[in-house]
Structures are given as structure tokens and as C-alpha cells.
Amino acid sequence: MRDFAVLYLQQFKTTFASMLQYRASLFIWMISAVLEPLIYLIVWSTVSVSRGGSVGDYTAGQFAAYFIVFMLVNQVTFTWIMYEYEYRIREGLLSPALLRPVHPIHADIAENISSKLVTMPVMILIAGGLALIFKPTASFQVWTIFAFIPALVLAFLIRFLIEWTLAQSAFWTTRVSAFNQVYFVLVLFLSGQIAPLSLFPRAIQVLANILPFRWMIGFPVELILGRLTPIQALTGIAAQVFWLVVSLGLVRVVWRAGIRIYSAVGA
Amino acid sequence: MTSTSIHVKDLHKTYVVSKRESGVLAALQSLVVRQTEEIPAVDGISFHLAPGEVVGFLGPNGAGKTTTLKMLSGLLHPTAGEVTVLGYVPSKRERAFLRQITLVMGQRNELVWDIPALDSFELNRAIYRVPPSDYRLMLKELTELLELGPLLHKPVRNLSLGERMKCEIAAALLHRPQVVFLDEPTIGLDVTMQRRIRKFIAEYNRKFGATVLLTSHYMADVEALCRRVIVIHNGKLLFDGELSSLVQKFTAHKTIVVQLDDVQADMHSYGEVVSREDGHITLRVPKAETARVTERLLANLPVIDLLVEDPPIEEVIERVFAQESA
Numbered sequence: 001m002r003d004f005a006v007l008y009l010q011q012f013k014t015t016f017a018s019m020l021q022y023r024a025s026l027f028i029w030m031i032s033a034v035l036e037p038l039i040y041l042i043v044w045s046t047v048s049v050s051r052g053g054s055v056g057d058y059t060a061g062q063f064a065a066y067f068i069v070f071m072l073v074n075q076v077t078f079t080w081i082m083y084e085y086e087y088r089i090r091e092g093l094l095s096p097a098l099l100r101p102v103h104p105i106h107a108d109i110a111e112n113i114s115s116k117l118v119t120m121p122v123m124i125l126i127a128g129g130l131a132l133i134f135k136p137t138a139s140f141q142v143w144t145i146f147a148f149i150p151a152l153v154l155a156f157l158i159r160f161l162i163e164w165t166l167a168q169s170a171f172w173t174t175r176v177s178a179f180n181q182v183y184f185v186l187v188l189f190l191s192g193q194i195a196p197l198s199l200f201p202r203a204i205q206v207l208a209n210i211l212p213f214r215w216m217i218g219f220p221v222e223l224i225l226g227r228l229t230p231i232q233a234l235t236g237i238a239a240q241v242f243w244l245v246v247s248l249g250l251v252r253v254v255w256r257a258g259i260r261i262y263s264a265v266g267a
Numbered sequence: 268m269t270s271t272s273i274h275v276k277d278l279h280k281t282y283v284v285s286k287r288e289s290g291v292l293a294a295l296q297s298l299v300v301r302q303t304e305e306i307p308a309v310d311g312i313s314f315h316l317a318p319g320e321v322v323g324f325l326g327p328n329g330a331g332k333t334t335t336l337k338m339l340s341g342l343l344h345p346t347a348g349e350v351t352v353l354g355y356v357p358s359k360r361e362r363a364f365l366r367q368i369t370l371v372m373g374q375r376n377e378l379v380w381d382i383p384a385l386d387s388f389e390l391n392r393a394i395y396r397v398p399p400s401d402y403r404l405m406l407k408e409l410t411e412l413l414e415l416g417p418l419l420h421k422p423v424r425n426l427s428l429g430e431r432m433k434c435e436i437a438a439a440l441l442h443r444p445q446v447v448f449l450d451e452p453t454i455g456l457d458v459t460m461q462r463r464i465r466k467f468i469a470e471y472n473r474k475f476g477a478t479v480l481l482t483s484h485y486m487a488d489v490e491a492l493c494r495r496v497i498v499i500h501n502g503k504l505l506f507d508g509e510l511s512s513l514v515q516k517f518t519a520h521k522t523i524v525v526q527l528d529d530v531q532a533d534m535h536s537y538g539e540v541v542s543r544e545d546g547h548i549t550l551r552v553p554k555a556e557t558a559r560v561t562e563r564l565l566a567n568l569p570v571i572d573l574l575v576e577d578p579p580i581e582e583v584i585e586r587v588f589a590q591e592s593a
Contacts, residue, residue, distance in 0.1 A: 003393075003396050006393045006396075007393040007394060009393070010389055010390045010392070010393035010394075011390065011393070013386065013389070013390075014379055014382060014386055014387065014389075014390045017381070017382040017386060018379055018380075018381040018382050021381040021382075021422075022381075093376065095337075095342055095372075096376060096377055098341070098342055098360065099340060099341070099342070099365060099368075099369070099370055100365065100394050100395075101362040101363075101365035101366045101394065101395065102362075102394055260344070263342060263343050263344045263358065264343075264344055265282065265283075
């Protein structure tokens with residue numbers, strides 16, 4: 001355990017240092033991370049104002065709160081591994097990783113977290129600025145804030161493990177980008193990214209509860225904004241734990257199978 | 268097992284590649300029936316290395332050297348045959364195994380591009396769980412042997428190729444591996460740097476008793492480091508033995524390169540003319556004749572420059588191959 005702490009600490013230091021070398025690209029990337037939820041925010045508050053104050057169970061101020069918090073939660077849980085993996089395999093960057101006596105996923109987790117640590121303060125400032133402009137309304141409660149923390153950690157882990165597993169598709173196909181597109185469309189609609197899930201038809205909501213996407217972003221957002229009952233919060237966290245177990249299993253199985261292919265055809 | 272560090276028996280690796288003729292019809296056909304072709308990269312080789320041995324692994328491009336090194340380090344699964352390294356089966360990639368080996372490849376990027384090499388070293392220390400005191404000692408030693416001092420604090424991307432290679436080698440050896448695989452460690456480096464790296468490899472071997480298996484296209488690397496060489500061609504083992512006997516056995520010739528004032532001079536009475544370029548004429552002469560031919564050249568022709576050398580390693584190996592298949 002101590003060895004792992006040292007490993008993560010060192011990995012943090014390393015990626016931290018390289019991240020800071022790329023301030024410009026981090027900044028450009030952050031603009032897009034802000035713009036997307038901002039557009040949804042503006043669209044939905046405009047619609048709600050023109051509809052006499054609200055759409056479904058969301059007022060303009062509640063939309064503002066939803067999308068600002070969504071932006072932050074998405075910032076915590078998102079990964080870029082699916083874009084990167086094919087390049088890694090093609091460029092032979094995986095081979096050195098395979099020679100090391102640690103699972104390569106640890107380097108990726110540490111890299112992800114350290115880049116978030118660099119960008120998060122800026123994102124929080126931006127969120128504060130957006131809050132001043134768009135006047136969000138939300139009813140925070142003490143218990144939802146406490147429940148939010150495990151929900152957020154679980155959301156991060158599920159999303160990371162699932163996207164890391166999907167990134168392994170690069171072992172089997174060279175058409176990774178088509179594969180990724182399908183995934184991102186599913187996230188867009190079923191995680192609550194384009195609109196809160198309670199505005200969708202009943203059937204879509206059921207689907208969103210079965211699939212993992214809501215548990216990766218939408219659920220912690222709804223939770224902290226006080227939109228869930230304690231029972232809903234608990235079942236949500238149970239669903240997250242279920243997906244955590246499933247995705248852990250998936251990572252193991254898919255990684256092993258992928259490596260078998262990699263080491264058969266020429267590493 | 269005690270006297271064997273690397274044990275390879277009847278090792279095979281066959282790549283299956285899809286084959287397709289060019290043209291539209293063939294493209295359509297390949298949608299229905301995928302034609303595949305089996306390419307044997309390593310075709311039944313066997314050898315043993317004792318602990319502490321430094322062995323040169325030679326062969327022309329595509330002979331199967333890198334494929335073999337990858338199988339020995341666990342990156343590739345053998346198609347058939349037996350491999351053990353330090354008693355481990357490499358393809359299982361057990362942590363205890365990975366902690367005791369290293370593979371340095373010319374194109375391998377052990378170092379993080381944007382940060383100083385020292386930071387990458389620290390990361391490797393954590394990855395390989397090197398105790399702090401051992402790490403400090405090893406770092407000091409590597410810094411001295413490879414003269415890394417001024418390089419350690421510069422971002423890797425600002426280093427020259429040779430400087431980077433030195434740092435790569437240091438990073439690969441910080442955990443003091445017992446078995447070291449080197450794939451073209453001096454490729455693209457200038458002569459001084461080649462010599463330094465050679466000296467370092469010899470030193471590392473002597474100090475830590477590590478087993479070293481190295482491939483190189485530079486005869487000088489092999490001559491300086493390896494008493495024993497293993498030669499493979501087309502995936503088959505052609506020679507395994509003392510380097511001196513390889514050279515003796517297969518190079519009965521020397522190469523003489525002369526630069527003449529008279530480009531038209533007839534050279535056929537001196538030896539076999541291999542090439543004639545820009546006034547440089549390359550001759551092949553029997554080893555025993557070398558002194559006499561040189562003498563005659565200098566006496567009879569307007570010689571500007573003259574160079575006597577052993578044929579390049581590729582040629583030696585080609586000769587080995589030619590003799591074996593004849």
C-alpha cells in the first residue's frame with residue numbers, strides 16, 4: 001500500500017510538471033469544456049422563460065444551477081483515454097509500459113487526477129463567474145452534500161474504468177473513432193449532458209437508469225442540487241457500486257484479452 | 268537452473284498477416300475470404316546464456332533478432348518452444364520477473380519528453396520500488412559512468428540524440444536488472460558516444476554480474492563487448508560460438524579502399540573490385556595477401572589515401588549464411 005502511495009505521488013509530480021508545460025493547450029481545452037454546458041444553459045433558460053418560467057420541473061435559475069454543477073462534475077469525471085489509446089498502440093508506446101512491473105492503468109489514473117488538479121481551480125472560478133451572471137437557484141441540504149462526495153468518487157471511478165475498457169477496442173479495430181462517436185452520443189443523451197434526465201420521456205429515463213451513463217455524471221449533479229429523495233440517493237449509490245464491480249471485472253477481462261492479441265501480432 | 272540465466276529451446280514465432288492482391292476484384296474477394304499468410308520470424312532457435320555472459324546477437328535486418336528479444340522480455344508470446352529467463356516464463360510478465368530485466372530499444376521512450384530526466388528517474392524508482400539508499404548509490408554511479416551530470420536537469424526534449432540515449436540507458440538500469448537486453452544501443456550515435464556507451468556496458472556487466480544480450484550493426488560494439496556471438500538469419504540459428512572463430516572462419520578477406528589520382532587505372536591485377544565511386548576504389552583481397560597488395564598499390568599507383576579494414580558485419584553474416592546454405 002505504501003509502495004502504491006509513493007508510486008502515485010511520483011506519477012503526480014511527473015504529470016504535473018509536464019501538464020504545466022502545456023498551459024496553452026490546457027487553456028484551449030478548458031474553453032470547450034465551458035462552452036458546451038454554457039450553450040445548453042442558455043438554450044434551456046431561454047426556452048423556460050419563453051414558456052412562462054419553466055420547462056418540466058426546472059426554472060431558468062434551476063437550469064443555470066444544473067448546467068454549472070454539471071460542468072464541474074463532468075470536469076472531475078471526464079477522461080481522454082479513448083482518444084489516446086489507438087495512437088499509443090500504433091506508435092509502440094505501449095511496449096515500454098508493458099515492461100514495467102505495474103499495471104499501466106495506474107499511470108493513467110494518476111495522470112488524469114493531476115491534470116484535473118491543475119485545471120480545477122480555474123474551472124471553479126469560471127463556475128463562480130457564471131453563477132454571478134446566470135443567478136442559479138438550488139436548495140442545498142447538508143445530507144446531500146455529504147452524499148455527493150462518495151457519489152462523485154464512484155462516478156469518477158466508473159467512468160474511468162468504462163472508458164479505459166472501451167479504449168482497449170483499439171486492440172481489435174482500427175476504426176476506433178467511429179466506435180467512440182457512438183459512445184459519446186450515448187453519453188450526450190443518457191448522462192444528462194444535453195438536458196436533465198427528468199425532462200426526457202419515461203422510457204428514456206428507464207433506459208438511463210439501467211445503463212451506466214447517468215451514474216457517471218447526471219446522478220451526482222441531481223443529488224447535490226437536492227432533486228433526489230434519500231431513498232433515491234441510496235439506490236443511486238447502490239447502482240454506482242454495482243457498475244463499479246462490473247467495470248472492474250470488464251477492465252480485467254478486456255485488458256487480458258487485448259494484451260493476448262497485442263503480443264501475438266507483434267508488440 | 269543455477270548455471271543458466273537465459274534458456275531458449277526450439278523457439279518459434281510465426282506472424283499471421285492478411286494477404287491481398289491489388290485491385291478492386293481482390294478487394295471485394297477479401298471481404299468474403301480473408302487470405303492469410305504465415306510468416307515465420309523465428310524458426311526454431313535454441314541457446315543458453317550463463318549468468319554474467321555478454322553475448323552479441325547478430326543477423327541482417329529481418330533476421331528475427333528483435334522478435335527474439337521481445338519474446339525474451341515478455342512482450343511477445345512465442346508460437347512454440349520454450350523460453351525461461353532467470354527461471355521465469357517471460358510471457359507471463361510476472362512482476363518479480365519484470366523487476367529483474369530491462370530492454371533498451373533504440374526507439375524506446377522510457378523518459379517523459381517534457382520534464383528533466385531526473386524526474387523520470389524518480390518515477391522509475393517508484394515503479395521498480397528501489398529502496399532510496401540503493402537508488403542514490405546507483406544514480407551516483409550511473410551519473411559518473413555516463414557523465415550525466417549536466418544533463419539531468421534539462422527537459423529531455425532539449426537533449427541531443429546521444430545525450431538522450433545515455434539518459435534512456437540510465438533510466439533502464441536504475442533498478443539494477445540482472446538481465447539486460449540491448450537492441451541497437453549505439454545506433455545513430457557518433458563514435459565517441461558509441462565508445463562511451465560500450466565502455467559503460469562492459470563496466471555494468473563487470474560490476475553487477477549482469478547477463479547482457481545485445482544486437483548491433485556495429486562490429487566495433489560486438490568486438491569490444493562480446494566474446495561470444497549468436498548469429499541468426501531468416502529466423503534460424505547459423506552460428507553460436509566465439510567471436511574470434513566467427514571472424515576467422517568466415518572472413519578470409521580484407522577490404523582495401525584506395526583513393527587514386529588516376530581514376531582510370533586498371534585494378535584487376537590487385538584484387539576483386541567491389542565498387543568504384545568518386546575516385547574511391549574498394550578492393551577485396553585474401554587476408555594473407557593484404558600486406559603484399561598494399562605494398563604494390565603504394566609502389567605502382569598515384570595513391571592519395573588508403574584504408575585496410577575488415578568487411579562490415581553484414582558482410583560477415585552474409586558469408587556465414589552463404590556458407591551454411593551452400
